[in-house]
Amino acid sequence: MTISHRIGNREVAEHPFLQGLYADPYFPDEILDRGRAVLWRLCERIEDERPSDLTALYALTHAATEEFNRLEAEFEAAGSEIETVARDEIAEDFWFVASSYGFADADVEELIATRDW
Template identity: 70%
Template sequence: MYNDGYFPDHLVDKGKAILLSLCGRIETEQPADLAALYALTHAATDEFNALQEEFDAAGSEIETVARDVIGEEFWFVATAYGFDGADIEELIATRDW
């Protein structure tokens, strides 16, 4: 998203921070199963939901391309922590973008 001028870098930075925070929560809380992981990813997705307003104010939005990129990043995080069976759609199921 940094390579696309449609997405303001300072807001992409905020999205990156959400994902890094998710990693920290996974490391701290060590979810035992997918249900526990999904609770964490849903909370992070809710943070992206709130960020949508800032994208709108900047003349941008979390649209199809961004949704796919963000979803893939959530899946990358899940698999990096050993949750290979995570469903990409369930990881971001609470999204409103």
């Protein structure tokens, strides 16, 4: 499934965000869809704003991480949570986004530094 016609980076547009979590029934698809939308919006913002350095990129990824923070309550209400497997999958997708837009030197922990999960 491709994301949005607004995404110009073909590699990103074709990436199956959160794929490993969709395979596990512990994570509700409807909430994962919201998480995937967070990542798509992050990509759109990167393409629109074109961050010139890691500081600018981190500002965008921190905002997206805050959106994931708000999803945690939805996961919990559905009997799930953003636990170790989910944290790793989400972090990997954040790093994929950063590296796909030319920031392969981004620190994955800094990309999601504002997380509370």
